[in-house]
Amino acid sequence: MDHKILETTRELIDEVGYSALTVDQVATRAGVGKAAIYRRYASKAEMAFVATVHEQQLPPPADTGSLHGDLLALVRTFHARMATPAARQLAPALISExxxxxxxxxxxxxTFLATEQAAFAGIIEQAVARGELAGPVDPAMAHLLLLGSLASALYLLSLPVDDTMLTDLATAATAGITALATRHHSAPDGDRHGC
Structure with missing residues (x-):
């Protein structure tokens, strides 16, 4: 049933656009009751977000052997989801809601942000274990540095995001995370923040 709801939501967004989408339309076409949809999703925006951008389960973080490689793999995965026409329609509505x-x-x-931050926590743990980072950093800050920048580029600045930009974003995030780890783990105990 979950698959049918999400598939139908994607179809209808492609056909009528997010703003014209209704839960009634999804329920009718998917052959389910509205109550079944609302048991799974709190709103139309959440249902559409799951259908087009972000399922609640993410694949485990890649272990490419480097922090930069892991971040690049992650940002490429998210770019593929976030750059679709449906996601571009949905993002402003979701932010407003x-x-x-x-x-x-x-x-x-x-749910969603906690899942994303868990992915960053895993990447950071791998980088610490490899000796690339002086110690852990706040996954929320790593999330902001990489995916916050990607979201801004796509949804606010309307920049053309290609693989060169994704590589640059991963490079900048790697430098930022490395600098934060160094600052937080080489400062006197009283000066450490965000760890």
């Missing part, structure tokens, strides 16, 4: 709905915002933080 999150701003006006604290319950949805909390759910979004506790």
């Amino acid at each position: 999150l701003a006006g709905n604290p319950e949805l915002d909390t759910r979004f933080q506790d």
Whole structure:
């Protein structure tokens, strides 16, 4: 049933656009009740987000052998999801809905963002274990450095994002994360922040 709901949501976004999409349309075409949809998703925006951008389970982080390689693999995965026409339609609506709905915002933080930050935590742990980082850094900061920059490029600045830019974003995030780890783990105990 989950697959059918998400597949139908993607089809309808392609056909009518996100703004014209309704939960009723999805329920009718998928052959499910609206209650079944609302048991899974708190809103149309959440349902569309899962269908087009971000399932709640992400593949495990790649272990390419370097922090830069791991971050590049991750940003390429997210770019493939975030750059679709459906995601470009959805992102502004979702941001608006999150701003006006604290319950949805909390759910979004506790599910999707927590999953993404767990992926960053895994990448950081691998880099620390390899000796690339002086110690761990806050996964939320790593998330902001890489995926926050990608989201800004795609949704706010409307920049043409190609693989060269993705490589540059991974390089900048690698440098930032490395600098944070060095600063946080070489400073006196009283000066450490964000670890």
